[in-house]
Amino acid sequence: xxxxxxxxxxxxxxxxxxxxxxxxxxxxxxxxxxxxxxxxxxxxxxxxxxxxxxxxxxxxxxxxxxxxxxxxxxxxxxxxxxxxxxxxxxxxxxxxxxxxxxxxxxxxxxxxxxxxxxxxxxxxxxxxxxxxxxxxxxxxxxxxxxxxxxxxxxxxxxxxxxxxxxxxxxxxxxxxxxxxxxxxxxxxxxxxxxxxxxxxxxxxxxxxxxxxxxxxxxxxxxxxxxxxxxxxxxxxxxxxxxxxxxxxxxxxxxxxxxxxxxxxxxxxxxx
Amino acid sequence: xxxxxxxxxxxxxxxxxxxxxxxxxxxxxxxxxxxxxxxxxxxxxxxxxxxxxxxxxxxxxxxxxxxxxxxxxxxxxxxxxxxxxxxxxxxxxxxxxxxxxxxxxxxxxxxxxxxxxxxxxxxxxxxxxxxxxxxxxxxxxxxxxxxxxxxxxxxxxxxxxxxxxxxxxxxxxxxxxxxxxxxxxxxxxxxxxxxxxxxxxxxxxxxxxxxxxxxxxxxxxxxxxxxxxxxxxxxxxxxxx
Numbered sequence: 001x002x003x004x005x006x007x008x009x010x011x012x013x014x015x016x017x018x019x020x021x022x023x024x025x026x027x028x029x030x031x032x033x034x035x036x037x038x039x040x041x042x043x044x045x046x047x048x049x050x051x052x053x054x055x056x057x058x059x060x061x062x063x064x065x066x067x068x069x070x071x072x073x074x075x076x077x078x079x080x081x082x083x084x085x086x087x088x089x090x091x092x093x094x095x096x097x098x099x100x101x102x103x104x105x106x107x108x109x110x111x112x113x114x115x116x117x118x119x120x121x122x123x124x125x126x127x128x129x130x131x132x133x134x135x136x137x138x139x140x141x142x143x144x145x146x147x148x149x150x151x152x153x154x155x156x157x158x159x160x161x162x163x164x165x166x167x168x169x170x171x172x173x174x175x176x177x178x179x180x181x182x183x184x185x186x187x188x189x190x191x192x193x194x195x196x197x198x199x200x201x202x203x204x205x206x207x208x209x210x211x212x213x214x215x216x217x218x219x220x221x222x223x224x225x226x227x228x229x230x231x232x233x234x235x236x237x238x239x240x241x242x243x244x245x246x247x248x249x250x251x252x253x254x255x256x257x258x259x260x261x262x263x264x265x266x267x268x269x270x271x
Numbered sequence: 272x273x274x275x276x277x278x279x280x281x282x283x284x285x286x287x288x289x290x291x292x293x294x295x296x297x298x299x300x301x302x303x304x305x306x307x308x309x310x311x312x313x314x315x316x317x318x319x320x321x322x323x324x325x326x327x328x329x330x331x332x333x334x335x336x337x338x339x340x341x342x343x344x345x346x347x348x349x350x351x352x353x354x355x356x357x358x359x360x361x362x363x364x365x366x367x368x369x370x371x372x373x374x375x376x377x378x379x380x381x382x383x384x385x386x387x388x389x390x391x392x393x394x395x396x397x398x399x400x401x402x403x404x405x406x407x408x409x410x411x412x413x414x415x416x417x418x419x420x421x422x423x424x425x426x427x428x429x430x431x432x433x434x435x436x437x438x439x440x441x442x443x444x445x446x447x448x449x450x451x452x453x454x455x456x457x458x459x460x461x462x463x464x465x466x467x468x469x470x471x472x473x474x475x476x477x478x479x480x481x482x483x484x485x486x487x488x489x490x491x492x493x494x495x496x497x498x499x500x501x502x503x504x505x506x507x508x509x510x511x512x
Contacts, residue, residue, distance in 0.1 A: 038382065042363070045361050057388070184365040
């Protein structure tokens with residue numbers, strides 16, 4: 001009699017625990033972890049916030065950085081849900097990954113405000129960034145004289161890759177250029193150094209002079225209209241086709257009016 | 272009978288005064304001789320870590336509930352976290368340190384990472400860089416973040432803190448030769464001044480709802496009128512928040 005009472009009590013307790021635990025399990029929020037491009041990171045963070053509000057906190061995010069190559073490597077290895085990339089796929093990328101475009105970005109040539117070059121042709125850009133031209137007095141439109149300090153991005157950067165493909169090919173960037181890990185660091189260098197030239201994403205224009213390229217100003221309007229020739233796609237990279245919470249987020253980014261409004265502040269929205 | 276008296280006369284008093292003054296000077300002189308300035312040894316003070324910063328509203332953001340922060344210390348800062356009793360749902364992913372003249376510190380650039388929504392985020396310098404990224408002593412790291420909900424929708428006043436990572440050092444002068452050990456570690460949290468965003472009323476909407484619910488419950492005309500006045504006041508405060 002005692003034993004059966006004890007068993008009933010034990011079963012009752014187990015049932016109570018299950019009732020408490022199961023709803024908790026059912027309600028556990030998925031977490032989308034993202035790493036990679038420092039160019040995409042500000043956009044992704046804003047889109048994450050917009051989505052959390054829109055879906056009423058249906059998901060959490062973990063945001064990391066490191067550069068486009070890091071994002072691609074991380075997602076290929078399953079270390080993150082999505083990788084952020086500001087470059088198109090490379091032949092050397094791991095197999096099985098999918099580049100999901102979420103917006104476009106304009107890549108701008110920039111100088112110190114005291115060196116306000118109005119415009120550069122592709123040939124002029126290639127001559128400067130390849131190191132073929134090393135003095136400002138040989139650059140049309142520049143009032144400066146002295147050795148050009150070329151500032152570029154580090155190797156893991158999708159921005160570097162995009163710049164090489166859009167502006168430089170078939171020439172290569174000067175090996176003596178100063179390499180920086182982010183748009184922000186390039187922006188800083190250009191703000192401080194009157195003899196520097198570099199390139200950065202449209203979202204990073206504080207305190208620098210933006211140079212028109214091929215006669216077209218590097219601004220949001222020209223990028224949206226397709227006139228500006230230096231635009232590049234921005235991606236969230238998935239391992240295979242995106243699924244679950246990640247897929248829902250990417251769909252939201254591409255279609256939801258609030259998402260498109262967020263992207264339109266400093267980028268070209270998906271549509 | 273003589274006119275002599277026993278006790279302090281004028282001459283004795285003068286001597287006593289001179290003695291007292293001399294004694295006082297001797298005492299003062301001995302303290303001066305013992306003071307660190309003249310001790311002869313080179314004393315090294317441990318500089319106390321002092322940090323400060325503030326949180327203010329960011330009126331240029333496309334989002335509501337957007338804020339700016341700045342933070343700096345009297346020592347170099349190699350990384351930092353921002354922690355709050357409010358839920359943060361986005362943050363600026365790249366922040367820089369500004370010199371006192373407003374110019375960016377050279378290479379003083381930090382990447383910010385973390386979960387959202389969460390009660391904070393972390394910022395670190397470029398990994399693997401030489402020299403190591405830091406915000407130099409006296410420079411202020413500036414950044415932005417947004418909250419998941421209006422700042423006053425809570426039961427306590429908002430609080431924001433910064434936890435810096437600094438360089439620690441020990442010097443063992445007893446060893447021959449003396450050894451110095453250096454390492455990086457977090458320091459204690461420093462409260463950021465948020466007097467610009469203190470809440471006049473906490474949970475203003477909930478309070479307005481509660482105040483207005485009393486209107487229907489009021490039993491007399493006078494009580495209803497009082498409840499209506501309180502409801503209107505609470506609603507105005509809720510709208511202003």
